Amino acid sequence: MITARxxxxxxxxxxxxxxxxxxxxxxxxxxxxxxxxxxxxxxxWTSNEDQLKLFNAIGDAYRADHPEVSSITFESLPFADYxxxxxxxxxxxxxxxLAWMGDLSKDLIASDALVGLTDxxxxxxxxxxxxxxxxxxxxxxxxGKLYAYPFSNSPFALYVNTDLLAKAGxxxxxxxxxxxxxxxxxxxVHSKTGKAGFVIRDFDYKSWNTLATVWTGFGGSAWxxxxxxxxxxxxxxxxxxxxxxxxxxxxxxxxGPGTKADFFAGxxxxxxxQVSRASLLTGSFKFGLYPLPAGPSGKxxxxxxxxxxxxxxxxxxxxxxxxxxxxxxxxxxAKLAQFFPPPRKSLLTGAKLxxxxxxxxxxxLQEVVVDQLPNAVTLPNHTSPAEIAQKGKTALDALWxxxxxxxxxxxxxxTAIQPILxx
Amino acid sequence: MATLTTTPDSDRAPVEARxxxxxxxxxxxxxxxxTGYLFVAPQLAGVLVFVLIPVGLAxxxxxxxxxxxxxxxxxxxxxxxAALASDPQLPSVLLATVVFSGGVVVLNITLGxxxxxxxxxxxxxxxxxxxxxxxxVVVSVVAWTLxxxxxxxxxxxxxxxxxxxxxxxxxxxxxGDTAMLSxxxxxxxxxxxxxxxxxxxxxxxxxxxxxxxARIDGAGSRSIFARITLPLISPTVLLTAIITVVGALQSFAxxxxxxxxxxxxxxxxxxxxxxxxxxxxxxxxxxxxLALMLLSFVMVLTLLQWQLRRKWVFHEQ
Numbered sequence: 001m002i003t004a005r006x007x008x009x010x011x012x013x014x015x016x017x018x019x020x021x022x023x024x025x026x027x028x029x030x031x032x033x034x035x036x037x038x039x040x041x042x043x044x045w046t047s048n049e050d051q052l053k054l055f056n057a058i059g060d061a062y063r064a065d066h067p068e069v070s071s072i073t074f075e076s077l078p079f080a081d082y083x084x085x086x087x088x089x090x091x092x093x094x095x096x097x098l099a100w101m102g103d104l105s106k107d108l109i110a111s112d113a114l115v116g117l118t119d120x121x122x123x124x125x126x127x128x129x130x131x132x133x134x135x136x137x138x139x140x141x142x143x144g145k146l147y148a149y150p151f152s153n154s155p156f157a158l159y160v161n162t163d164l165l166a167k168a169g170x171x172x173x174x175x176x177x178x179x180x181x182x183x184x185x186x187x188x189v190h191s192k193t194g195k196a197g198f199v200i201r202d203f204d205y206k207s208w209n210t211l212a213t214v215w216t217g218f219g220g221s222a223w224x225x226x227x228x229x230x231x232x233x234x235x236x237x238x239x240x241x242x243x244x245x246x247x248x249x250x251x252x253x254x255x256g257p258g259t260k261a262d263f264f265a266g267x268x269x270x271x272x273x274q275v276s277r278a279s280l281l282t283g284s285f286k287f288g289l290y291p292l293p294a295g296p297s298g299k300x301x302x303x304x305x306x307x308x309x310x311x312x313x314x315x316x317x318x319x320x321x322x323x324x325x326x327x328x329x330x331x332x333x334a335k336l337a338q339f340f341p342p343p344r345k346s347l348l349t350g351a352k353l354x355x356x357x358x359x360x361x362x363x364x365l366q367e368v369v370v371d372q373l374p375n376a377v378t379l380p381n382h383t384s385p386a387e388i389a390q391k392g393k394t395a396l397d398a399l400w401x402x403x404x405x406x407x408x409x410x411x412x413x414x415t416a417i418q419p420i421l422x423x
Numbered sequence: 424m425a426t427l428t429t430t431p432d433s434d435r436a437p438v439e440a441r442x443x444x445x446x447x448x449x450x451x452x453x454x455x456x457x458t459g460y461l462f463v464a465p466q467l468a469g470v471l472v473f474v475l476i477p478v479g480l481a482x483x484x485x486x487x488x489x490x491x492x493x494x495x496x497x498x499x500x501x502x503x504x505a506a507l508a509s510d511p512q513l514p515s516v517l518l519a520t521v522v523f524s525g526g527v528v529v530l531n532i533t534l535g536x537x538x539x540x541x542x543x544x545x546x547x548x549x550x551x552x553x554x555x556x557x558x559x560v561v562v563s564v565v566a567w568t569l570x571x572x573x574x575x576x577x578x579x580x581x582x583x584x585x586x587x588x589x590x591x592x593x594x595x596x597x598x599g600d601t602a603m604l605s606x607x608x609x610x611x612x613x614x615x616x617x618x619x620x621x622x623x624x625x626x627x628x629x630x631x632x633x634x635x636x637a638r639i640d641g642a643g644s645r646s647i648f649a650r651i652t653l654p655l656i657s658p659t660v661l662l663t664a665i666i667t668v669v670g671a672l673q674s675f676a677x678x679x680x681x682x683x684x685x686x687x688x689x690x691x692x693x694x695x696x697x698x699x700x701x702x703x704x705x706x707x708x709x710x711x712x713l714a715l716m717l718l719s720f721v722m723v724l725t726l727l728q729w730q731l732r733r734k735w736v737f738h739e740q
Contacts, residue, residue: 083703084702084703087491087492087702087705088702090491090492090494091489091491091494091705091707093494107492107705108492111490111492111493112493113492113493205597206683206685256577256594257577257594257597258575258576258577258578258579258594258595258596258597259576259577259578260576260578312493313494384704386699386703386704386705387703387704390684390699390703390704393685394512394684394685394687394688395687397685397686397687398687400597400686
């Protein structure tokens with residue numbers, strides 16, 4: 001009996017303690033809503049210590065002027081699961097106040113899940129809204145209102161392993177370089193050295209949106225400008241995919257499915273990758289960096305972007321918006337530019353970008369970043385990006401066989417993704 | 424007896440307890456009931472929090488269209504259940520699920536039993552081989568699958584070995600048939616050790632007198648295995664069958680890491696499809712509907728195996 005009473009007593013005490021704790025938590029929550037104890041959290045996909053150090057330094061400087069903000073946390077999430085984790089946090093009622101975003105931005109903007117930034121940024125003294133490059137803000141805007149600041153604007157470029165080209169007796173002229181010449185030189189390198197020809201980095205026969213770096217030069221696009229109609233089965237796309245198919249299965253200019261080749265480890269003659277990937281160069285071979293080769297429709301530029309926005313579900317949207325304005329002001333944008341090509345005209349010169357870049361020269365940065373940005377198109381981006389990517393990939397898998405019926409496969413891609421585009 | 428007279432509430436005999444009004448609320452019966460509940464409470468709490476409430480929520484989500492970005496939910500009734508019938512990918516997903524689960528179950532149980540029979544003998548190195556076959560079980564499934572991913576590349580280790588003996592290996596993960604075979608074999612090699620251990624324990628529980636008697640009666644090895652060993656270990660066969668079927672239907676990491684469900688939909692099994700719909704496409708409602716369908720499959724299969732035990736499980740009551 002005594003034992004039972006003790007147990008019951010313990011239970012009652014535990015319940016009382018839990019209730020007290022709950023009430024305490026509730027009280028804390030009420031205090032948390034006060035402007036004196038604002039805690040901001042921003043999700044990022046980088047785990048680079050230098051980048052996080054810079055963000056923390058900017059956060060500390062902001063807090064020094066804003067004592068009401070007790071902490072600013074930069075939460076590093078793995079890149080591969082970033083969208084899933086961020087979405088789960090939002091769905092679970094644990095949305096961050098601010099977040100980096102890539103292809104999820106369209107969904108977030110369409111769902112009114114982001115706070116509009118334009119008014120705040122324009123009203124902030126010295127922010128210089130007109131300094132932003134139009135091509136950089138397009139993907140993060142709706143009806144003329146900016147919903148995320150495009151802090152990173154990294155064009156895709158052609159990296160060349162000049163040692164491998166020399167070994168295979170190949171010469172290229174970057175000024176007049178075409179995709180056909182890249183394929184021919186790549187095939188020659190493969191046959192003479194056994195190394196890969198050209199590699200579309202991160203494609204791996206899965207992430208087909210990276211192929212926009214090729215099909216844009218052929219005049220192709222994944223869907224119409226309004227995003228409503230699939231154009232995968234257009235003649236331009238057929239020509240682009242025939243080029244890629246031949247490179248993979250006829251000339252071996254590109255490694256076939258299931259074959260790994262890392263340009264930065266010296267395994268390939270060419271790679272298409274963002275300029276920011278230059279950090280992977282180790283100096284183990286001589287390299288060249290040039291704008292994307294010209295296709296049948298001429299020269300073209302393609303851009304990979306990342307933005308930072310404020311979640312509407314944030315507990316402190318005004319404070320978070322104020323922090324974005326501070327984080328991206330001209331002075332801090334200049335600091336961020338050492339890692340991320342900025343969207344500000346005033347910072348976009350080869351010389352300025354080269355100040356903090358140890359791998360690339362001012363001339364290279366001018367040619368592959370500054371000169372490309374104004375006319376660059378972004379990688380295909382649409383609402384429901386994961387569903388489009390998966391259904392497109394499932395249909396495109398049939399293309400990566402030696403006897404593929406290219407027009408039929410491209411038509412099947414449209415059959416698969418058109419219902420999502422039309423939503 | 425002194426206890427009965429001096430301590431009124433220590434009524435060990437139920438009759439006496441009923442006949443003598445207990446001044447205390449805590450009768451022995453009540454204490455026993457409370458003790459029983461306290462013992463099962465942690466398990467019940469676990470089932471409630473991690474099973475019953477999530478299942479209840481999944482049912483609720485399946486009846487709603489949920490915009491995960493805004494948190495808005497709209498009640499859509501049975502729309503998601505109706506969508507199952509018109510989902511063009513679902514037949515391929517179900518076929519992949521049946522092929523994968525069937526392949527894993529048959530291969531895992533057969534191989535597990537074969538290895539157990541071979542290792543259920545006294546010979547030098549038996550312990551080493553038992554450890555060897557069991558060791559993949561303790562390896563992280565993601566690490567295991569990543570290694571298999573490298574081995575199965577077109578220019579990977581397996582094709583390198585095949586090339587060394589003059590065989591031109593296929594591009595394992597790029598063709599539907601070989602991709603499915605690859606994920607099945609990867610899964611079986613990793614998990615066969617569990618079944619092997621269970622079968623070994625069962626085999627060592629078979630009385631040796633039965634084997635001796637059978638041999639005296641002139642029974643051969645096959646006959647002994649079919650008529651003595653298999654019936655006597657049939658409860659373990661049932662157990663491994665249930666565990667392996669449920670495990671196969673829940674296999675996710677191998678698919679996610681090795682093939683991502685491809686090529687095309689050849690390795691997109693139901694549990695991976697649930698993940699895609701709910702967490703990649705953010706369609707929590709339809710994903711929950713698919714999850715409930717998967718749950719019903721697991722329940723029906725387990726129930727079926729449990730019912731069939733009367734027919735083929737030896738010495739089952």
